[in-house]
Amino acid sequence: xxxxxAAPVVLLGQAPGGVPPEPSTQAxxxxxxxxxxxxxxxxxxxxxxxxxxxxxxAGKALDEPLHFDRTADGTLESLAAVPLGVTKTVPMSLTVVxxxxxxxxxxxxxxxxxxxxxxxxxxxxxxxxxxPTPEQQARRNREVSRAMAVSDASHRTPKLWTNDIVxxxxxxxxxxxxxxxxxFNGQVSSRHDGLDLDGQVGDTVVAATRGxxxxxxxxxxxxxxxxxxHGAGLVTAYFHLSKxxxxxxxxxxxxxxxxxxxxxxxxxGPHLHWLVRYGRISVDGRSLLAVPAEE
Numbered sequence: 001x002x003x004x005x006a007a008p009v010v011l012l013g014q015a016p017g018g019v020p021p022e023p024s025t026q027a028x029x030x031x032x033x034x035x036x037x038x039x040x041x042x043x044x045x046x047x048x049x050x051x052x053x054x055x056x057x058a059g060k061a062l063d064e065p066l067h068f069d070r071t072a073d074g075t076l077e078s079l080a081a082v083p084l085g086v087t088k089t090v091p092m093s094l095t096v097v098x099x100x101x102x103x104x105x106x107x108x109x110x111x112x113x114x115x116x117x118x119x120x121x122x123x124x125x126x127x128x129x130x131x132p133t134p135e136q137q138a139r140r141n142r143e144v145s146r147a148m149a150v151s152d153a154s155h156r157t158p159k160l161w162t163n164d165i166v167x168x169x170x171x172x173x174x175x176x177x178x179x180x181x182x183x184f185n186g187q188v189s190s191r192h193d194g195l196d197l198d199g200q201v202g203d204t205v206v207a208a209t210r211g212x213x214x215x216x217x218x219x220x221x222x223x224x225x226x227x228x229x230h231g232a233g234l235v236t237a238y239f240h241l242s243k244x245x246x247x248x249x250x251x252x253x254x255x256x257x258x259x260x261x262x263x264x265x266x267x268x269g270p271h272l273h274w275l276v277r278y279g280r281i282s283v284d285g286r287s288l289l290a291v292p293a294e295e
Contacts, residue, residue: 059094081278159232223265
């Protein structure tokens with residue numbers, strides 16, 4: 001049985017002839033998990049009421065657009081995300097357009113399960129623990145802007161990802177979890193926005209799901225990296241590679257080799273830093289792996 005949460009409805013339009021739709025025929029909006037975790041992906045479902053064909057659904061969760069795709073059973077579904085630091089609710093607003101010309105707006109508050117995160121102590125070379133120089137900060141700002149441009153482009157790209165979602169490398173352990181605090185040389189400097197997977201230099205790294213390679217370069221902190229645009233708001237990235245095996249514009253499938261594990265950039269040893277974003281929201285990649293099981 002699918003769990004769902006009812007949401008209040010504000011009608012924006014009426015059916016032709018001035019006759020409003022019956023309240024009992026409104027769309028059903030639900031999401032899974034019912035209380036998604038802080039820093040996690042979740043799936044929004046919109047189901048038609050009997051006799052009320054839906055033409056399109058559009059909306060946002062927080063400031064990120066949603067992209068609804070019709071499934072085999074007729075339900076419309078979109079990914080959405082809970083950012084780190086949001087521990088109570090995610091506001092969501094949907095506009096549903098019906099075949100008879102009527103529209104309705106459905107406002108929801110998605111309850112959030114707060115995450116449990118830990119601080120990770122790292123000792124790095126003194127030069128890596130100091131505040132960046134103006135030149136370094138300028139470079140980092142440029143690199144962040146380029147990465148965010150990939151996220152923005154993902155909202156303008158049709159859905160490419162499929163339910164064939166895989167972990168990007170075989171791994172026995174996670175060396176640093178998503179959302180943990182990073183303490184460099186005794187000072188908390190950041191929250192970890194990815195998942196660090198243990199590995200040795202030369203281990204194969206594969207694409208998590210279908211998409212188009214959007215960015216291949218060497219960044220100061222990320223080292224040799226690859227960003228993939230999966231469309232409909234979904235982006236993955238792979239950091240600290242010893243070698244990239246793809247070029248910008250390449251189409252990849254789940255399991256396509258895209259690079260080799262390395263220790264480039266700001267690292268303490270060889271590993272894969274796997275980044276997953278919905279739009280500009282970084283999330284735990286393990287919640288993306290759970291998406292096919294939620295359907």
